[in-house]
Structure formats: C-alpha cells, structure tokens
Amino acid sequence: MPKSYLIFKWVVYSLATMLLVLLQLFVLNYIHVGGIVPFLPPMLVGAAASYEGSRASPVYALVFGLLCDLALTGAGVPAGFFTFVFTLAALFASLLAENLFSPGFLCSLMSVTVCYLVTALGRCAVYLHRGTASPAAVLLMAAKEYLVTLPCLIVVFLLFRQVHRRTTVDY
Amino acid sequence: MKRFLTKHGILVLSIAAAVMVILSLVTFFSNNTNALTNVVNVIASPFRSLSTTVSTWIDDQLRFASDYDALQEENQDLKEQIAELERQLRQAQADSEENATLRQLLGLRAQRRDFVWESARITERDASNWASTMQLNVGTDYDVAIGDCVITAEGYLVGSITDVGTNWSTCTTVIDTDASFGAEVFRTGEVAVAQGEFSLMGEGRLQLNYLSGEDTVMVGDLIVTSGLGGYYPSDLVIGSVQEVMTGDDGLAQYAVLEPSADLENLQQVFVIKDFTIVE
Numbered sequence: 001m002p003k004s005y006l007i008f009k010w011v012v013y014s015l016a017t018m019l020l021v022l023l024q025l026f027v028l029n030y031i032h033v034g035g036i037v038p039f040l041p042p043m044l045v046g047a048a049a050s051y052e053g054s055r056a057s058p059v060y061a062l063v064f065g066l067l068c069d070l071a072l073t074g075a076g077v078p079a080g081f082f083t084f085v086f087t088l089a090a091l092f093a094s095l096l097a098e099n100l101f102s103p104g105f106l107c108s109l110m111s112v113t114v115c116y117l118v119t120a121l122g123r124c125a126v127y128l129h130r131g132t133a134s135p136a137a138v139l140l141m142a143a144k145e146y147l148v149t150l151p152c153l154i155v156v157f158l159l160f161r162q163v164h165r166r167t168t169v170d171y
Numbered sequence: 172m173k174r175f176l177t178k179h180g181i182l183v184l185s186i187a188a189a190v191m192v193i194l195s196l197v198t199f200f201s202n203n204t205n206a207l208t209n210v211v212n213v214i215a216s217p218f219r220s221l222s223t224t225v226s227t228w229i230d231d232q233l234r235f236a237s238d239y240d241a242l243q244e245e246n247q248d249l250k251e252q253i254a255e256l257e258r259q260l261r262q263a264q265a266d267s268e269e270n271a272t273l274r275q276l277l278g279l280r281a282q283r284r285d286f287v288w289e290s291a292r293i294t295e296r297d298a299s300n301w302a303s304t305m306q307l308n309v310g311t312d313y314d315v316a317i318g319d320c321v322i323t324a325e326g327y328l329v330g331s332i333t334d335v336g337t338n339w340s341t342c343t344t345v346i347d348t349d350a351s352f353g354a355e356v357f358r359t360g361e362v363a364v365a366q367g368e369f370s371l372m373g374e375g376r377l378q379l380n381y382l383s384g385e386d387t388v389m390v391g392d393l394i395v396t397s398g399l400g401g402y403y404p405s406d407l408v409i410g411s412v413q414e415v416m417t418g419d420d421g422l423a424q425y426a427v428l429e430p431s432a433d434l435e436n437l438q439q440v441f442v443i444k445d446f447t448i449v450e
Contacts, residue, residue, distance in 0.1 A: 025222050029296075030230075035373050037300055058183040066190060070211040076302030076348070079198040080191025087187035091180050123301065132348040133369030141373075145300050 009167035010060075013048070016163045017064065020044055020156060028152070036141075038149040040156070041068055042119045045086045046112030047156045049093035051103060051164040061090030077126055089118035108157045116146040209336040212306075216339045219295040219306055227438070286404070287445040289313045291321075293438055294339070303347040303372055303434070304333070307340045309442060315340050320403050320443040327432035328352070328396060328407040329440050342440070345409060345430050346377045353400065354379060354409055357393040365394060365409050365428060375434060376413065379426040388412050388426050404446045 020040055028038045045064060049057040065086035069079060093111035101107035120142030127133040197207075291307040309315050321329040321342045330350060334341035343350055347367045354365040361383060368378045379394060392412040398405025410428040417424055 025218065026225065029222070030226050039299060055179055058180065058187075062183060062187050062190070065187070067211070069194060070208045071215055072299065076297075076299065076304075079194035083194070084184075084187045084191040087184055091184060127348075127369070130348075132367075137369050141300060141369075 005167075012163050012167050013060065016159050017044055020159070023152075023155070033148045034144070036144045036148045038152055039145050040149060040152060041082070042086070042089065042115040043112050043149060043153060043156050045090050046093050046115035047108050047153075047160045049090045049115070050097040050101075050108040050111040051160055052094070053098055054091065054094040057094045058087050058090045061086040077123065081122065081126065085119050085122040086115070088122075089115040092118060105157055108160075109153060112153060112156075113146070116142065116149075120146075208334075212336045212339050216294060216306075216308070220292075220308065223294050223296075284404070284406075285447040286443050288322075288441045288443050289315060291315075291340075291440050291442055293440065300373075302349075303344040303367070304330075305342050305344065305437075307332075307342055307440065307442070308338065310336045310338045310340050312338055313442075314444055315442050316444070318402070320407065321440050322407055322443060323432045323437060323440060325431075326407060327430070328409050329432045329434065329437065331403070332442065340442075342442075344434055345432075346372050346375060346434065348372060350377070352403060352409060353397040354394050355397040355405075356388050357395050358389075359387060359392075361387050362397050362399065363394075371427065375430070377410070377428050377430065379412070379428050382424045382426065387424070388415055390415060392426075394426075394428055404443060 024038075024040045028040060031038060041064070045057075045061045048060050051057075052060065062083060065083035068082035068086070072082070093114040096114055097103070097107050097111050101110055120139055123142060124135045124138045127138050128135060289309050291309040293305045294308050295306040297304040297306075307315075307321075315332060315335055317332055317335055319332040321331060323329055328345055330342045330344035330347065331352075332340050333343040333349070345352065345365065345367065348369050350365075350367040352365045354363050355361065356363065363379050363383075364381045365377055365379050371377055379388070382388060390412050394409045394412065396403050396405055396407040396409060408431045410430040410432075412426045413429045414427040415424060416427065
C-alpha cells in the first residue's frame with residue numbers, strides 16, 4: 001500500500017476519532033443514566049481493532065491512549081495508564097477479531113467488550129494498589145459504564161465501517 | 172499468532188510500557204504538571220470552556236420554566252432567613268465588641284483571617300465515573316499551585332488543586348477517593364479525617380473517619396476543616412453529618428457526610444493561594 005494512501009487512511013481515522021471525542025465532550029458528558037456517564041474511549045479502541053487488525057490497531061490505541069493520558073488529567077488513574085491499557089486491549093481485541101470472528105457488528109461488539117474488560121481490570125489493579133476501593137466495587141462500576149455506553153456502539157460501528165470501506169483498497 | 176506476539180505485538184506493547192514509565196517518572200519528579208500535558212491542556216482549554224458555555228446555556232433554557240415556581244418559593248424562604256440572620260447579626264455585633272474588649276483586657280492578639288484568593292470559573296467537570304474533579308480556568312499564570320484550597324463564595328470547601336498548568340488547573344473535590352482533609356466536629360471540637368470513598372462518591376457524599384470515641388457525632392453536626400498542620404485554613408465548612416455508622420470491625424465509628432458545596436451546579440469558585448489565621 002502506498003505511503004500516501006496510508007497517511008490518508010489514518011487522517012480520516014483521526015477525523016472520525018475527533019468527531020467521536022467531540023460527541024463525548026459536548027453530549028455524552030452531560031448524559032447521566034442512573035448516575036453513570038457513558039465513556040467512549042475504550043469503544044473507539046475496540047472498534048478500530050475489529051477493522052484494522054493486530055498490526056495497525058495497537059499503534060492507533062497507543063497514540064489515542066497517550067492523548068487520553070495527556071488530556072484527561074483528573075481521570076483518577078496514574079500517568080500512562082490509558083497508553084498501556086488501551087494498547088494491551090487493542091492487542092487482545094484484534095487477535096480475537098482476526099481469529100474468531102468475521103468483520104461485522106458482532107465482531108466489533110466482542111472487540112469492544114474485550115477493551116472494556118481489559119480497562120476494568122487495569123482500574124482494578126490501580127484501586128487495589130491504592131486500597132481505596134474493593135475490586136468488586138470497581139468491576140460493578142465498570143460493568144455499569146459498559147452497559148450505559150453500549151448503545152453508542154451503533155454510531156461508532158457505522159462511522160468506523162464507513163471509514164474502513166472508503167479508505168481500504170486491496171493491493 | 173506466536174510470530175505476531177514475539178515481534179510486532181511485543182514491540183508495540185513495549186513502547187506503550189516505556190511511554191507509561193516515562194510519563195510516570197516525569198510526573199513524579201516535577202513539582203507541576205509535565206510540559207506535554209500542559210501543552211495539550213492549554214490547547215484543550217478553550218474547547219472545554221466552549222462546551223461548558225454551550226451546555227450551561229441549553230440547561231438554563233430547559234430549566235427556565237420549571238424553575239420559576241421553585242424560585243418564588245425559595246425567594247420567600249430566603250426572605251425569612253434574612254430576617255433571622257439580621258437578628259443574629261445584631262447579637263453577633265454586640266458579642267464581637269465584647270470579645271474585642273475582653274481580648275484587649277487580657278492582652279491577646281486580635282483574631283483575623285486573611286486569605287489571598289483567586290476567582291476561577293469551572294471549564295469542565297470530570298465525567299469519567301471514576302473521579303470527582305473539575306477543570307478551572309486559572310493556572311500558574313495566576314500563581315495557583317498544587318495543594319491550594321478551593322472554596323465557594325459562601326466559604327464551603329470544594330476541594331484542592333492537584334494539577335496545574337499555564338492557564339488551567341484541576342481541582343479534586345472533597346468526595347474524590349484521593350481527597351483527604353483534616354476535619355473537626357464544629358459542635359464538640361473533636362478532630363477526625365474527612366475522606367472520599369469510592370461507593371459514596373457516586374452519591375455525592377464522603378466519609379468522616381478516625382472518630383475517637385462513641386457517640387461523638389450526631390446527625391446534622393457541622394464538619395469544618397481543622398487546620399492542623401497549617402496545610403489548609405481552619406473552619407472551612409466541609410459538610411454535615413447524614414448518617415453515623417459502625418465499621419466492619421464493630422467498634423470504630425464513622426460518619427457519612429453530605430458536602431455543603433453544591434458540587435453539581437457550581438460555576439464559580441475561589442482558590443485560596445495563601446492565608447494567615449490568628450485564633
């Protein structure tokens with residue numbers, strides 16, 4: 001694949017990501033479902049992993065995670081948390097997507113679920129280390145967050161599918 | 172898969188781990204926020220302000236009609252409160268004059284509370300379910316520093332500054348799991364520690380721990396900062412006791428507090444940059 005095409009593809013992915021970040025910032029941050037606010041970032045990593053496979057998606061997750069670490073200063077996690085956890089989540093999710101499912105909504109759903117699970121386990125480790133919350137309480141909160149965010153998968157899936165279709169050419 | 176894990180996957184994961192270690196080290200060894208985080212937040216700051224302005228405007232429009240009746244009722248209550256407070260103020264003025272005379276007779280220094288503060292606007296509330304923080308529109312350009320106390324116009328404690336950049340700062344509120352303040356039961360003077368607790372954070376409440384004896388606090392008791400150690404000013408109102416509970420060991424008591432500051436609807440706060448208190 002020519003380098004210029006690769007650059008074009010990831011510019012489009014970046015724009016789609018920015019659009020979804022704005023959705024989080026301007027809309028989702030103000031929606032409370034049972035006191036829980038939808039949290040999109042792990043969903044973006046999972047959706048990208050289901051389309052871009054195990055070579056590109058961990059790099060996307062690494063860059064996106066780094067930006068999250070730098071921008072979300074009061075997110076209650078140590079520095080570099082999102083960088084590492086999102087990369088790890090993208091690795092697992094893309095391997096699952098490549099080996100067990102054919103691309104589609106179900107594949108995205110499974111990838112996204114894996115990403116939320118890995119993020120939740122990462123948070124568990126952080127809170128266990130700090131001693132400020134029990135793993136059960138953390139996992140319960142993570143499950144609620146996942147369920148509240150899940151309806152957004154339709155938007156994320158459709159957007160990323162369009163991006164993937166319009167930027168992927170078989171060489 | 173094996174080939175992938177030994178080559179590309181491990182390489183990317185190693186880079187991620189290295190980035191995490193570097194970010195942690197930079198954060199650990201710097202007094203303020205690291206330069207990269209600062210740059211990202213300086214760029215993000217106007218977007219945060221815009222999002223808050225837009226959402227506040229929409230919220231105001233939506234609530235205008237429904238708030239009207241409630242405001243009329245509140246106005247009546249406030250008039251009654253003002254009358255009562257005016258009566259108390261007249262009594263307090265007489266007490267204050269008497270206190271000043273007695274202090275003079277005993278040769279004590281006059282009481283005073285001098286605060287150097289900075290007014291700040293909340294540009295973004297944390298919406299991550301995992302922390303209770305808010306972004307303020309002041310930073311090192313206004314001499315705001317990590318550890319500064321943040322209060323409301325009424326003097327209620329909001330939290331403290333935990334991150335600061337050029338034109339932004341992060342205030343971790345009293346209900347966050349990382350928050351911990353030396354506290355005092357106003358009625359009895361008993362010293363304790365007010366701390367955020369994970370399960371209570373979602374309900375907008377916090378805990379009062381390390382109470383010394385039995386039945387030392389009652390529901391409704393006012394909890395203020397103790398000011399011990401001189402780290403934070405004393406007598407800032409943290410909240411009031413909602414419940415008194417016994418710990419898992421069946422011996423130690425703790426209280427559940429409701430913060431006095433309305434953390435959900437705050438728009439303007441004050442950062443205490445310096446203070447002098449003479450009791």
